Amino acid sequence: PxxxxxxxxxxxxxxxxxxxxxxxxxxxxxxxxxLQDQSLWTATKRLLNYHSIFSPLRQQDNSWARSDEEKAEVFCSHISSVFHPFSDSDPVRTSRVYEFLDSPLPLSLPPRSFTPSEVPKKVPTGSSPY
Incomplete structure (x- = not known):
């Protein structure tokens, strides 16, 4: 001791x-x-030269994922195990959403919006509705 x-x-x-x-x-x-021998500049450059380090990933069999494809697969399996969709609590609303998403698009674009100041520019001069 x-x-x-x-x-x-x-x-x-x-x-x-x-x-x-x-x-x-x-x-x-x-x-x-x-400032004369540029040592301040080189020290600043060295301090600002930051390289991010990516942490290694382990696969299911405890081996390291080395290639980008292996890392993507490990990340995909992790995300799919962590995030699960909510249960469908309102099937009527869900069916309405799917029906809206499956509806065909309109054949023409909607008319262009305009301001009240643009109306006198488009109406011909000298024309009166009365």
């Missing part, structure tokens, strides 16, 4: 010393950046 306590104290002290060292190292790195 005393060895373990001594080890934990040393590990904590080492962690503190490492964090102090890394902070000092970072401070000296940041203070050394300048």
């Amino acid at each position: 005393s060895d373990r306590l001594h080890f934990e104290d040393l590990a904590r002290e080492l962690g503190n010393e490492l964090s102090i060292f890394h902070a000092a190292n970072y401070d000296s790195y940041v203070s050394s950046l300048s």
Whole structure:
């Protein structure tokens, strides 16, 4: 038990010393950046160059999905197992929806909408309804 306590104290002290060292190292790195040698630009470019990492997927047999097709199949099976459609609670409404969706489209487009200010432009001048 005393060895373990001594080890934990040393590990904590080492962690503190490492964090102090890394902070000092970072401070000296940041203070050394300048505009003349383009080191500030390269550091900014390196920080902004973020690459997203896609996590690997496991198949049903615990092997890794490596190809895009295998990953798509694993994702498809996962989505189909998680999401299930709701039960049909109102069959009358569902039949009306299917009937509406199966109805034929109109043969012509609906008339174009217009504004009241467009009416005098289309009516010929000099014509009176009386």
